[in-house]
Amino acid sequence: MSLVSWAHDVAADKLAEPLPRRWAHVQGVARQARRLAGVPGLDAELVEVAALLHDVGYAPDLAVLGFHPVDGARYLASIGTPARLVNLVAHHSAARQDGAVAGLAHLLDAYEDEQTPERDALWWADMTTGPDGERLTFIQRMTEVKERYGPEHAVSKAIDLSWPERLRAVERTEARLAVQVKNAD
Template identity: 80%
Template sequence: MSLVSWAHGVAARKLADSLPRRWAHVEGVARQARRLQFVPEVDAELVEAAALLHDIGYAPDLAVLGFHPVDGARYLASIGTSPRLVNLVAHHSAACHDAEPLDLAYLLDDYEDERTPERDALWWADMTTGPDGETLTFIERMTEVRSRYGAEHAVSKAIDLSWSVRLGAVERTEARLAAAQVKNAD
């Protein structure tokens, strides 16, 4: 069984029935990640597997701490998932910045933020996919999240604090896609 097939099965069992909208988002993120298969310097299989698993920590039976990147990473580690995949899930989409306003940054101490093209690609896939799985620009996605949560919410504040870090990951990934001549999704 391929890594992507395994990740799809795990994520579907945890999210598809209990959180169908979250599952639609996850499937959209995985679709975005699949576009990386023609980018030579990116392990596209790893990114697609991480895309499928990145929000698994929202599953009702896994949401122990209430901080989904770490809840997901803890679960994945408990079932023997590779440390690299666990770390990508723990640190997806500027999780360290999301943790700061909640005073939860210490929860990420056990996980390495690898700062690689794969990490950038996972962030890009997540930050260019809307809540229903639709492809959005980075600006559209960040605007949608801020609108959904409100300007004073910790999530919106984290976006404001980490805007340049998030945008950097998106721009680097889009440059890699362009260099590999991968077309934008329609």
């Protein structure tokens, strides 16, 4: 079984039935990640696997701390998932800033934030996919999240705090994707 198939099965098992909308989002994030196949110097398979697993910490049976990046990372580590994948899940989409707003950032200290093209690509895939799996621009996605939660919610405050870092990750990934498209012409 391929790593992608394994990740799909794990995520489906944990999310499809109890959280169908979250599962739709995860599948959309994985579709976005697949668009990165062929980007020079990028491990697109790793990004797709991380995309499939990035929100597994929302699963009701895994949501111990209520901080899904760490709940997901803890679960993945407990089943022997490679450390790099565990770390990508722990630090996806500005998790450090989300944790800071919630007073939980210290929980991420156990996981390396690699700050690589793969990390940027995972953030990009997540932040350009809507809650139902539809492709959105970064601005559309951040606006949607903030409207859904409201301006005073911790999630909205974390987005405001981390906006520049999120945007830079998206821009770097879109630049890499543009080079790949240009090279294909």
